[in-house]
Amino acid sequence: xxxxxxxGGGLVQTxxxxxxxxxxxxxxxxxxxxxxxxxxxxxQRELVARIFSNQITIYADSVKGRxxxxxxxxxxxxxLQINSLKPEDTAVYYCNTDPPGTYWGQGTQVTVSS
Numbered sequence: 138x139x140x141x142x143x144x145g146g147g148l149v150q151t152x153x154x155x156x157x158x159x160x161x162x163x164x165x166x167x168x169x170x171x172x173x174x175x176x177x178x179x180x181q182r183e184l185v186a187r188i189f190s191n192q193i194t195i196y197a198d199s200v201k202g203r204x205x206x207x208x209x210x211x212x213x214x215x216x217l218q219i220n221s222l223k224p225e226d227t228a229v230y231y232c233n234t235d236p237p238g239t240y241w242g243q244g245t246q247v248t249v250s251s
């Protein structure tokens with residue numbers, strides 16, 4: 138069974154930074170488009186950043202310039218560097234393929250205090 142484990146979340150003040158990690162036990166990881174998603178309280182899950190196998194990245198407008206997605210294929214790990222955090226970034230963050238498979242992890246909680 139595929140496992141995805143996210144980590145690195147926490148409680149930070151506005152303007153702070155976090156680095157999220159995602160260990161993804163996926164076959165052919167290096168060939169897959171990976172993405173970070175988030176679900177804020179009372180909202181639908183949204184895709185915030187994706188990284189293709191060729192390292193090209195795409196970001197949602199709401200995080201552009203503040204979030205940086207990267208990947209380490211030998212480690213089957215995806216990272217999300219989050220800077221200049223805002224209260225509206227508060228959410229549970231998940232990683233998955235893009236489009237997403239059925240194997241959602243537990244996510245990692247990011248809480249930004251104002």
